[in-house]
Amino acid sequence: MATSVALAGARRRRVRSLATRQEIIEATISCFVEIGYFRTTTTEIAKKAGVTRGAVQHYFPTTQHVLEASIDYLRERWLELYFEAAHRTPVGKDYIDQAVDNMWELVNSRLSIAWAELVAASRTDPELRAIVEPAAAQYEKARLEAGRRAYPDFALALREVFERCRDTLEFLSEGMMRTVVIHDREHRIKTQLDWMKQELHKVWEQQSDKVRIR
Template sequence: MATSVALAGTRRRRVRSLATRQEIIEATISCFVDIGYFRTTTTEIAKKAGVTRGAVQHYFPTTQHVLEASIDYLREQWLERFFEGATRTPVGKDYIDQAVDNTWENVNSRISIAWRELIAASRTDAELRAIIEPAAAEYEKARLEAGRRAYPDYALALRDVFERWRDTLEFLAEGMNNSAIVHDRERRIKVQLDALKKELHAVWEQHGDKVRIR
């Protein structure tokens, strides 16, 4: 009986420990989004997570540790969001339209905002750049593979075309999100996204005999 109680207590502590670690990672990402990388400190992370500075340092002894954990989490969350949007096209909605809308939603998510904050900050921070460059390379590989897995027939039949348009879609969405569009922003962005959908449909119509849509 005593052994069972002890094991149950150990399991509860382990679960709580993992939960605390996750809360610290999510708080770090929130800091990147809300106050920016350069203002993100152990104190700010602790405040956002609702824990002590000592707790943050217990799980992540150095800044590099929490950065690496946060970057890994951002990549995992992006892939999860991508697949959820790519593989769950609403009934009656065209899958190309869904791909464009999914990409636009993703670049506007807190996950993407946090990632771009780190990329921007790494331009003038050599320590961060040393961490972010290999992570960015892994992120791009994962992003490419995610697209191939989400649209396997199209990617296999027309790999070069698929990858070129995949990049076009991603770069345009990221560029629009980063640009300082103020006047009539929503309408102008919609015009660009609608035009891109039209172009992608034209590509599909040209190569449709080579591809089977699932």
């Protein structure tokens, strides 16, 4: 009986520990989004997470530890959201149109904004760049594979065409996300999204004999 109680207690502590660690990671990402990388400190993270500074240092002894954990989380959570979006295409909705809408939604998520902040900050911070560059390579490889898995019919039709279309969609969407201060932004962005849908349709019409969408 005593052993069972001790095991139950240990499980509860482990669950609480994992929850606290996750809260710290989420708080770190929120800090990147809300105040930027260079103002994100252990004190700010602790304040956002609602824990003590000592608690943050207990789980993440150095800034590099919490940064690496946050980047890992950003990558894994983004991929989860990507698959969720890809698999919720409404009945009757065009797959290409939905893919464009999904990408635009994802690049405007807090995850993508936090990642963009880290990439931008790494330009002038060699230590951050040493962490971000290899992570970016892994991130991009995972995103490419996620696209193939999410849209297998397109990807298998002609891999080179699929990857070029995916890159076009990703690069233009991320570029538009970063273009914040422009005149008539909403209208101009909608125009570009509609244009991307039209152009991607043209590409795949040329491949219609190879593509069979389930």
